[in-house]
Each structure stands twice: as C-alpha cells, then as structure tokens.
Amino acid sequence: MKEPRFEIFKDKNNEYRFRLLAPNGEIIATGEGYSTKSNCKDGINNVKEYAPIAQIKDLTEAT
Template sequence: MAHKFEIYKDKAGEYRVRFKYNSEVMFSTEGYSTKAGAQNAIDSIKKNGPNAPVEDNS
C-alpha cells in the first residue's frame, strides 16, 4: 500500500496519527490522550479532507 494512517504512542505517552505516503511522513497530528481520540482524528480527516479548501498563505 502506497499510503496509510498510523496510530502510535509518543514519548509523552500520547497517541498521535501520522499519514505516510511511500514511507514518507506527510503530516502528523497533535497528541490525544486516548487511542479512540486518534481514531476519531483519522475518521474526521477522511470525512472532511476531500472537500477542504486550500488556503495559500504565501
């Protein structure tokens, strides 16, 4: 699979999500206190991401 979401636990003990494409990390999230919170972030990105506007702040 070329792209995937990963849930992992950071050094502070929080759950985070990273999105990888061809093993390169494209983005990661803030920390969540529960794994369910991290999964909710993934679900929200999948639901809302395709229609999100692009904001160019350059």
C-alpha cells in the same frame, strides 16, 4: 509500492498520535496528541472526511 496508510503511535509524552504515510513510506501528515486511542481514531476519521472537500488557503500570499 505499498498502499497509503495511517499509523497510530505513542509519543514521548505517552499521548496517542497518528501519521499519514504516502505509498512510498514518506510521512505526509501528522496529528496532534490525544489522551485516548479512541480520540486519535476520531482524528483520523475527521481527516478522511474533511480532507477531500477542504479548500486551500495560501497564507503566504499578500491580501
């Protein structure tokens, strides 16, 4: 099995995007479009920082 990884790529609008791949190669998350690669890398770093502490809010449940 491979390691999980982030991939940076350019979309059809020439914007930088990232995707997070699981060890089996399946895409499990994608990022928004960024105008610069640096901003895209910042987005990846934000996911790395905040995902471990993020709470889950289920919007499908009645309040």
